[in-house]
Amino acid sequence: MLDLPVYLDNNATTPCDPRVLEAMLPYFTVMFGNAASRSHAFGWSAEAAVDQAREQVARLIGAQPQEIVFTSGATEAVNLAIKGVFETYAAKGNHIITCQTEHKAVLDTCKHLEKKGAVVTYLPVNSEGLPDLAALEAAITPQTILIAFMYANNETGVIHPVEAIGAIAKKHGVIYLCDASQAVGKIPVNVLNDHIDLLTLSAHKMYGPKGVGALYVRRRDPRVKLTAQMDGGGHERGMRSGTLNVPGIVGLGKACELAQQEMLSDAKRLSLMRNRLQDALLQIEHAYVNGSVEHRLPHVMNISFKYIEGTTLLMGFNKTIALSSGSACTAASMEPSYVLKALGIGDDLAHASLRFALGRFTTDEQIDYAIRTVTSTVQQLRAQSPLWEMYQEGHLRDSASWAHP
Numbered sequence: 001m002l003d004l005p006v007y008l009d010n011n012a013t014t015p016c017d018p019r020v021l022e023a024m025l026p027y028f029t030v031m032f033g034n035a036a037s038r039s040h041a042f043g044w045s046a047e048a049a050v051d052q053a054r055e056q057v058a059r060l061i062g063a064q065p066q067e068i069v070f071t072s073g074a075t076e077a078v079n080l081a082i083k084g085v086f087e088t089y090a091a092k093g094n095h096i097i098t099c100q101t102e103h104k105a106v107l108d109t110c111k112h113l114e115k116k117g118a119v120v121t122y123l124p125v126n127s128e129g130l131p132d133l134a135a136l137e138a139a140i141t142p143q144t145i146l147i148a149f150m151y152a153n154n155e156t157g158v159i160h161p162v163e164a165i166g167a168i169a170k171k172h173g174v175i176y177l178c179d180a181s182q183a184v185g186k187i188p189v190n191v192l193n194d195h196i197d198l199l200t201l202s203a204h205k206m207y208g209p210k211g212v213g214a215l216y217v218r219r220r221d222p223r224v225k226l227t228a229q230m231d232g233g234g235h236e237r238g239m240r241s242g243t244l245n246v247p248g249i250v251g252l253g254k255a256c257e258l259a260q261q262e263m264l265s266d267a268k269r270l271s272l273m274r275n276r277l278q279d280a281l282l283q284i285e286h287a288y289v290n291g292s293v294e295h296r297l298p299h300v301m302n303i304s305f306k307y308i309e310g311t312t313l314l315m316g317f318n319k320t321i322a323l324s325s326g327s328a329c330t331a332a333s334m335e336p337s338y339v340l341k342a343l344g345i346g347d348d349l350a351h352a353s354l355r356f357a358l359g360r361f362t363t364d365e366q367i368d369y370a371i372r373t374v375t376s377t378v379q380q381l382r383a384q385s386p387l388w389e390m391y392q393e394g395h396l397r398d399s400a401s402w403a404h405p
């Protein structure tokens with residue numbers, strides 16, 4: 001068995017909760033039926049399991065079961081929502097408003113639609129990662145058909161003022177899509193209170209399996225209509241054809257049920273751990289937390305360590321702690337995180353950022369280990385960093401930024 005690093009990358013994906021796995025297992029073997037088979041007990045039991053999961057998902061977000069459309073994940077749900085609205089409302093308008101810090105699922109879908117005649121406004125955020133609500137309202141035109149603003153950001157954990165955004169959308173009769181993949185199951189989300197018309201969520205971000213998610217569609221409002229993006233047998237009330245992933249859906253349902261019971265206590269425990277980690281890491285010289293500290297998911301922290309090169313920073317942890325960097329220092333992309341850049345964070349700090357995302361199975365001992373390891377690794381990397389040396393010798397002013405080599 002490999003000696004695995006400590007896992008603090010729970011925004012990328014979470015482990016499947018053993019209770020979720022246990023609930024799923026019978027649907028691979030004994031109860032393997034197709035939920036669309038109406039003529040025998042194999043089909044009936046699969047259908048009953050899907051119905052139960054639909055109720056569990058709906059309950060967690062304050063929706064009705066018939067408003068839940070199962071998909072292969074949040075990316076598919078986002079595609080269905082944005083493309084589905086764009087096609088349905090072509091006669092009304094072609095304008096979409098979104099935010100520069102959205103997930104690529106939203107941004108790339110908007111980019112795709114721009115080639116098909118959509119006009120997209122990408123609103124900026126302030127240094128806390130929060131949008132300007134007056135600018136949002138001012139951007140709405142008679143052609144605006146959709147506002148797409150996420151619930152909580154995957155890189156910084158910053159929580160948007162969702163209820164206020166929903167109220168603006170409602171006031172102007174514009175459909176509001178909220179990508180809540182990082183929020184559902186972590187903090188209370190209620191589609192009615194928040195005036196959300198379309199909401200996306202993903203099982204593997206909340207201790208469920210990969211490859212399954214859902215789109216909430218506010219059916220009680222006749223204004224909210226979508227054009228299906230997958231044609232076939234007319235599953236999911238014609239919204240998403242294809243044989244249902246019964247074990248996956250059962251897992252998503254169980255994950256939602258557990259979240260409903262444990263989310264608040266998890267959040268309380270994890271925020272204490274996260275704050276302990278944050279306080280300790282801020283003892284390191286030239287360490288800065290990125291994004292709002294106040295409006296933030298309880299288990300997330302994005303922090304930059306100045307005077308270290310981004311690639312070496314992440315490499316420094318690959319045997320000890322599983323983390324993500326805000327910077328995408330890959331062969332394909334030498335750009336630092338577009339999310340951090342949208343907050344006005346310079347390339348130097350954006351490159352040298354680490355995202356810590358704690359989870360249900362994170363322990364106090366792991367946080368102790370992370371504090372020790374990050375502190376010593378940062379010191380070690382700085383000792384080898386030409387940037388640190390230059391800073392120490394007074395060749396770099398504290399405010400200096402530098403371009404990536």
Ligand SMILES: Cc1ncc(COP(=O)(O)O)c(C=O)c1O
Pocket residue numbers: 011012072073074075076103105150152153154179181182201202203211212213
């Ligand atoms: C905010 C956000 N939206 C969408 C997605 C995509 O989710 P999925 O992996 O289920 O397609 C993710 C996960 O990376 C995410 O963090």
Ligand code: FES
Pocket residue numbers: 309310311327328329330333334335336351404
């Ligand atoms: S540090 Fe090399 S691309 Fe960011």
